[in-house]
Amino acid sequence: MSTTGRRGPAGAASGALDVVRPGTLTTVQDLGRPGYAHLGVPRSGALDADAHRLANLLAGNGPDRATLETTLDGTAVRVRTDVTAAVTGAPCPVRIDGRPAAWGAPVRVPAGAVLDVGGAVGGLRSYVAFGGGIAVRPVLGSRATDLLSGLGPAPLEAGQQLPLGVPGRPPGAVDAVPLPAPPAELVLPLLLGPRADRFTDAALRGLPEAGYRVSAASNRIGLRTEGPPLGRADSAELPSEGMVLGAVQVPPDGLPVLFLADHPVTGGYPVLGVVPVDRLGAAAQAVPGTPVVFLPVHGRTDPADGPAGPHPR
Known part of the structure; x- marks a missing residue:
């Protein structure tokens, strides 16, 4: 099992997620690494950047914090500390320890609980943000997974551990979240x-x-x-x-x-x-x-x- 989380005095990981179900293709994404094309490095980053930014906003993060980008069938992770999470992008069922939770809104996930992001019911890609962001080691200033060049962390695997950053401001109240329909054309x-x-x-x-x-x-x-x-x-x-x-x-x-x-x-x-x-x-x-x-x-x-x-x- 990969152990990339921070460790306390007793050796137990803290501020981390354990991957329970990786999904077909779930990757760590931020806003990418623009400005390196002259070195042969693609931009990478979240394909649906607006959904990525919105997930971070709902979780109390700045737009540059890393999220999880799921593809079609979602993912499930167990959190090691209490954390605020938010799911945007492709609409999908969200559950915390089997109980329904809100899509497109901040939700509190208690330590030890499993956040299960289900399959997309419209569109392809959902974005899962956590307070503090996914804090894997940056490469060329970005934590994004780049499938072409191999930069950044590999797609999620069962049993993998991902560190979380320090949460910033508390998420603000949300009256409504835009829900662009997946394009019919x-x-x-x-x-x-x-x-x-x-x-x-x-x-x-x-x-x-x-x-x-x-x-x-x-x-x-x-x-x-x-x-x-x-x-x-x-x-x-x-x-x-x-x-x-x-x-x-x-x-x-x-x-x-x-x-x-x-x-x-x-x-x-x-x-x-x-x-x-x-x-x-x-x-x-x-x-x-x-x-x-x-x-x-x-x-x-x-x-x-x-x-x-x-x-x-």
Whole structure:
């Protein structure tokens, strides 16, 4: 059993969680490690950043504290000390020692109790915050699990122990919590370029009606699509070039891939365009089979990271 918690004089761990049920894929996430793409390090971090921030707010944390990001079937942990917790993101049943507890609100979990976050009833990913945050050791300033590079802690395993940080302010009263419905249709604005000229005019004109759907092969690296291949005007190979968060790359099969938090920072396939970062939270919650509509737009978008150097924010 991994013992990464703090230890007191008697050797007993304190301020920690014991993983009872890890779930299909539960990872530690914060706001990621932007600014290292020039070193080959992806941004990583919570895929649904708004849900992550809200969970922290409800638990009395700042937005940078680490949470647990669950995928589809939740997780269960036993707490070693009294702690405030909150669950947001994909709606799901929440239980404390088998008794129903609130989703989207601060709940007090007594020492020794099991907090069980059930399977998502809409969307894919839930976020579980604890007062003080998950206090695993940071790597390059972040506690986020990066599945592509292997940085940060590994996905949760049964019997693992996770340390908690020192709680900050008490959680404030909450009147209402926003509950965005998982998208019935994922509509993604697409700023065309830099390689849109590699595709036929007919392919670009037909994007909004192309009939793409979210593929079950999607993951934290990218949202893959199913549908008609995009027609190429130029099939010549490209040298490897920098990729940003939200880039839509088109591999040889012609099916667009939307790069998410754990995306590679370089690639050799043409980038059709870039989806604004503030629209990626919906992509994090889109279940396989969800229709995807790419809407070409004109203007500028903030890619949030890039290969040239540290991001100014």
